[in-house]
Amino acid sequence: MLDRLFDALPALSAPEQFTELLARPGLRIERIVSSGQASPPGFWYDQPDGEWVLVVQGEASLRFADEDQPRQLKAGDFIDIAAHRRHRVEWTTPEQQTIWLAIHYAAG
Template sequence: MPHRNLLSPLPPAGPEEHFEPLLSRPGLRIERIVSHRHASPPGFWYEQADDEWVMLAQGSAELEFDDGEHLALTPGDWLLIPAGRRHRVAATGPDTVWLAIHMAL
């Protein structure tokens, strides 16, 4: 079984967030997301078909929801984003690491 560290090594900063699959099974996908001061493009909303449980492991981030809710996240914060709930990444700090678990309905 592979042994790795969620926080190291981190990919270098680039123009896009870095999405890395960690585990995939039918109905389940776990990924590491690394952000370096990234945000969703203006007017862009995620609207996913699956529930997403996300935890901020390192750094800082702010999520925005289409109902006007804003949520500032610090390391250790987690939430469940239900399928179909429109959201976007409003801001992230440097070296921000997320753990995301996508679960099919």
């Protein structure tokens, strides 16, 4: 368990890291640390729960299947992703870690 959001950050060359910070019925909070990672070609997330994400540090591009253009996210930007809304990460900046705070919550 992390005591601080910026504790135990992986190296820039490390694989993407997912750390669960809190789990309760219908709720899960995780820290995601990316450094240049993106969703595999042709892959779309289609999650049964809603997800609220905040970019704490870094930059990313998030694409939704129902939108023509990807959304560019920088530190401080957040978005609420409805359950089953297909989306993918187009890119995260490789020059620094992109730290996401993701709150997964039960839909309905």
